[in-house]
Amino acid sequence: MKPKDKINSILIANRGEIAIRIAQTAKKMGIESVGIRTQKEPNAHYLTQMDRILDFPEREKNDIPEFLDIESLVLLAKRNKIDAIHPGYGYLSENAQFAIRCTEEGVIFIGPSPRVIQNMGDKVIAKEIAAKGKVPMLGGSKGCVDTLDEALEIAKQIGYPLIIKACAGGGGRGMRIVRKQSEMKQMYFSAASEAQSAFNNPEVFIEKYLENPRHIEVQIVADSYGNVIHLGERECSVQRKHQKLLEEAPSPALDEALRKRMTDAAISLAKEAGYVSLGTVEFLLDKDKNFYFMEMNTRVQVEHPVTEMITGLDLIELQIRVANGEKLPITQNDVKLNGWAIECRINAEDVQSDFSPYLGVIKALKMPKGEGVRIDSGVTVGSEITPHFDSMIAKLIVHAKDRKTVIENTLHALDDFQVKGLKTTIPFDKAVLHNEVFRKGDFDTSFIEKDMDSMVYREKDEELLAALFAVSHFEKQNKAQDCRKEDLDLWALRNRINNM
Structure with missing residues (x-):
């Protein structure tokens, strides 16, 4: 059903599978989807799924990547009389200046307000908001740490191990773990340097480091009428260098009582922040089932499909409707968590070469089908994995009645997933799903380093x-x-x- 008034067309300021994902929902809602063609991939598969295609405007300087060029993207929407921009994930999805420029030019930004993006993107302010919302937090600095001497003093107060994080970003960049005082000088300046490179801001803050926690995130959605609900949690502890590799929903670590406490905390934070849109509150969970606020992502997540599979809800549709000024069409009582879902990120990477991107052309491609199997992909036969963009081939999402069944069904789907011409992470995904520690559900963020004997699964008859x-x-x-x-x-x- 089409939104009531404002949004009749959406410029998708992104590419690949998420561009297709947004276009699919737009089509279902009777909204025109507008894709952007770039010189780097003029024949990209995602363009075939758009109602209308616009060429990225010519520029005097091409030093800014197309999907990071705020002025060109806003100008493209305004000149072509497009009502709204959806940033997807990555790129400018959490850039407050992008949201500001959209607002200034009368283009609806499908996401939270610039103020909220700014506040949640600043880890120090975000922690202050979380504290006001009575959300549990780890001890640490009250704000950004300006000098090495100040960092050493804070370390004395909270003790080692501790973690240094970029004030202005996330995703594992500008992040260093310090286990003893002798490491502080090197790690402090290393984190600040990486933060400057990644976010154009060298400021860092410090907090107590939790050894081997679980990483669990809560999906929330809020409208402009004060309604805030959660859509359950996702387990994201299978990760490498703070990068998620495989996700599931719900989490095997949570019982109903803990789920209630954690989702209540997420809703409290969203309300305290004045949040309006789709968002994710991320927590760390220790071995004693204590959880602590980590950060909030103000965008749709790569792993959002597992939530869609267990709730039966279209998260992109909810996001668009809220941006259109509508009330949430559901209440908390309407949200039911049904079954279990797993998402495997199928990337063109050489797992045995430290997950390095594997560039080349897809010569043949067979994707699994069947009940409970979903594929989100932005490629086809002949698509090229280039150094210009990420190496994702597809996301395999599988839903079943329980965790044991979904693990087996995901393995069957991976057996049917064939990519020729490139090395992929499929053998890694199989290794995770066959691992006994993972199967028991008793794992944490150290799982890959501690519990995996091999990064690839060897078929029984392979030797x-x-x-x-x-x-x-x-x-x-x-x-x-x-x-x-x-x-x-x-x-x-x-x-x-x-x-x-």
């Missing part, structure tokens, strides 16, 4: 097949050598006859 291949190859070589020996003997005999 036997390799041995058979080696034997066959050896026999062929010997046969070839024998043939060459016979040929040489015949050649020698012919020479003797000719010389007689």
